[in-house]
Amino acid sequence: MPQTNRVKIFDTTLRDGEQSPGATMTHEEKLEIAQLLDEMGVDIIEAGFPIASEGDFKAVSEIAKVTRNASICGLARANFKDIDRCWDAVRHAKRPRIHTFIGTSPLHRAIPNLDMDQMAERIHETVTHARNLCEDVQWSPMDATRTEHDYLCRVVEIAIKAGATTINIPDTVGYTAPRESAALIAMLLERVPGADEITFATHCHNDLGMATANSLAAVEAGARQIECTINGLGERAGNTALEEVVMAIKVRHDIMPYKTGIDTTKIMNISRRVATVSGFPVQFNKAIVGKNAFAHESGIHQDGMLKNSETFEIMRPQDVGLNDTNLVMGKHSGRAALRAKLKDLGFELADNQLNDVFVRFKDLADRKKEVWDDDLIALVTQNDASQDRLRLKHLRVICGTDGPQKADIVLEIDGQERSVTATGDGPVDATFNAVKALFPHGATLQVYQVAAVTEGTDAQATVSVRLEEQGHIATGQSADTDTVVASAKAYINAINRLIVRREKSAPGADTKTISYRDAG
Ligand SMILES: CC(=O)SCCNC(=O)CCNC(=O)[C@H](O)C(C)(C)COP(=O)(O)OP(=O)(O)OC[C@H]1O[C@@H](n2cnc3c(N)ncnc32)[C@H](O)[C@@H]1OP(=O)(O)O
Numbered sequence: 001m002p003q004t005n006r007v008k009i010f011d012t013t014l015r016d017g018e019q020s021p022g023a024t025m026t027h028e029e030k031l032e033i034a035q036l037l038d039e040m041g042v043d044i045i046e047a048g049f050p051i052a053s054e055g056d057f058k059a060v061s062e063i064a065k066v067t068r069n070a071s072i073c074g075l076a077r078a079n080f081k082d083i084d085r086c087w088d089a090v091r092h093a094k095r096p097r098i099h100t101f102i103g104t105s106p107l108h109r110a111i112p113n114l115d116m117d118q119m120a121e122r123i124h125e126t127v128t129h130a131r132n133l134c135e136d137v138q139w140s141p142m143d144a145t146r147t148e149h150d151y152l153c154r155v156v157e158i159a160i161k162a163g164a165t166t167i168n169i170p171d172t173v174g175y176t177a178p179r180e181s182a183a184l185i186a187m188l189l190e191r192v193p194g195a196d197e198i199t200f201a202t203h204c205h206n207d208l209g210m211a212t213a214n215s216l217a218a219v220e221a222g223a224r225q226i227e228c229t230i231n232g233l234g235e236r237a238g239n240t241a242l243e244e245v246v247m248a249i250k251v252r253h254d255i256m257p258y259k260t261g262i263d264t265t266k267i268m269n270i271s272r273r274v275a276t277v278s279g280f281p282v283q284f285n286k287a288i289v290g291k292n293a294f295a296h297e298s299g300i301h302q303d304g305m306l307k308n309s310e311t312f313e314i315m316r317p318q319d320v321g322l323n324d325t326n327l328v329m330g331k332h333s334g335r336a337a338l339r340a341k342l343k344d345l346g347f348e349l350a351d352n353q354l355n356d357v358f359v360r361f362k363d364l365a366d367r368k369k370e371v372w373d374d375d376l377i378a379l380v381t382q383n384d385a386s387q388d389r390l391r392l393k394h395l396r397v398i399c400g401t402d403g404p405q406k407a408d409i410v411l412e413i414d415g416q417e418r419s420v421t422a423t424g425d426g427p428v429d430a431t432f433n434a435v436k437a438l439f440p441h442g443a444t445l446q447v448y449q450v451a452a453v454t455e456g457t458d459a460q461a462t463v464s465v466r467l468e469e470q471g472h473i474a475t476g477q478s479a480d481t482d483t484v485v486a487s488a489k490a491y492i493n494a495i496n497r498l499i500v501r502r503e504k505s506a507p508g509a510d511t512k513t514i515s516y517r518d519a520g
């Protein structure tokens with residue numbers, strides 16, 4: 001491959017990112033994130049691991065069918081069954097890619113109990129098989145950074161000869177360091193016959209906090225594809241963060257003269273969506289997308305910023321999609337200001353949607369001195385409730401040092417109001433018990449997460465609740481200045497979504513879904 005300065009961005013939020021414990025996304029959420037990645041200009045979307053489950057297969061196939069620009073890639077182990085399943089899922093894409101891998105380091109070779117020759121033969125067979133199905137094949141020697149150099153050169157050469165068009169060099173356990181990462185790519189380019197005919201990719205994990213530096217070092221040595229995830233989501237300490245490598249290349253173009261195809265103004269919006277759907281909030285001081293990344297509180301910094309923003313900012317907030325209007329939103333604001341503010345935040349709403357958000361905005365503004373950008377995002381990203389079978393009508397909770405905590409709740413279920421009082425181990429537990437008493441179900445709680453979206457004791461709390469029942473997963477979200485109310489709404493939202501999911505997978509099978517038995 002003749003060296004150009006164009007670096008491809010390979011996003012694996014939906015595959016490696018989703019492997020983070022607790023970050024499972026629903027089908028609809030995956031489709032939405034894939035669409036945002038495509039609109040942002042990502043070159044390749046790794047949409048999932050098709051053999052892993054029916055759900056993964058469906059998500060990859062659906063994303064392959066609807067994506068307009070990006071290549072759609074699926075992961076497959078080094079066997080024909082995985083590769084065939086992967087091809088069945090990605091084949092619908094305009095630009096399909098099969099990504100197959102096997103662990104090549106001594107530790108990983110021991111797992112399938114293959115010696116060096118047997119593994120080399122397996123790589124030859126499987127890459128050849130993938131290439132017979134698909135023109136675009138990526139191969140990865142998992143744990144490459146702990147693989148003996150001679151053996152790595154040997155297997156990379158085999159994969160290239162078998163037809164791999166991209167060779168990805170994973171730092172699977174986040175073990176390497178920048179100088180070593182660069183030296184490894186340089187060594188492969190120098191020693192492997194045919195290496196200049198393919199694209200080298202870098203796939204770094206962040207166990208030692210060096211994923212971004214290691215990825216950029218690999219690019220300086222000749223890699224032309226960076227594998228990364230939004231917000232650095234991923235196994236253990238995560239993967240290279242897309243926003244970090246892309247902005248580093250943009251801001252330090254003087255010393256890293258490369259180009260990506262990313263529209264950086266879309267970064268903030270997708271970061272927020274991934275944080276919401278994965279249930280992994282972004283840390284406040286996270287580079288590029290943390291809420292403090294462009295905030296200045298100390299006097300000398302504020303003074304410098306007012307005189308010349310370049311004194312303390314190396315990039316403009318607008319470059320990553322942060323708005324620059326100074327509209328202060330409060331109870332006296334009207335629809336025009338709300339529409340303008342939401343547009344700045346990346347949301348263009350139809351009139352009826354705007355009206356719905358406006359009602360909720362006014363309600364919030366009555367309870368809060370100032371409505372912040374993040375409050376508005378939380379309002380907009382709440383779901384359309386028109387089809388919900390369960391609605392919260394009233395909640396009163398008694399809590400404090402002298403238990404038991406007690407929740408009085410009124411729910412509207414299929415149009416009928418019902419009420420109950422329940423106790424629990426804390427106010428949230430009492431509330432969930434009350435919901436369950438009125439709407440008994442067999443779903444188990446997988447995740448319960450609370451984050452304050454803005455500052456102050458009147459901050460909105462965003463609550464995520466993930467429920468699972470018989471393989472169906474649904475995440476509910478809600479925001480409210482009252483954490484217990486937000487929790488109740490998120491729980492009810494998850495139940496409503498689970499009902500929809502069950503009805504979609506078995507239409508008309510049972511109108512009392514998610515094992516609902518009328519409590520009488
Ligand atoms: C570094 C990474 O990110 S690798 C990707 C990791 N991602 C995931 O594992 C998520 C999806 N995984 C899954 O859903 C499941 O593990 C499945 C469906 C793939 C396999 O499930 P199971 O058949 O029950 O196998 P299990 O998970 O217990 O073990 C993995 C098997 O794959 C084998 N294996 C692992 N990697 C590879 C590979 N690259 N090529 C071939 N075989 C492999 C292991 O040796 C083991 O085989 P064994 O069952 O004969 O001992």
Ligand SMILES: CC(C)C(=O)C(=O)O
Binds near residue numbers: 140143168171172173
């Ligand atoms: C499957 C491979 C590329 C991987 O995710 C890793 O090695 O980290």
Ligand SMILES: [Mg+2]
Binds near residue numbers: 016170203205235
């Ligand atoms: Mg990985």
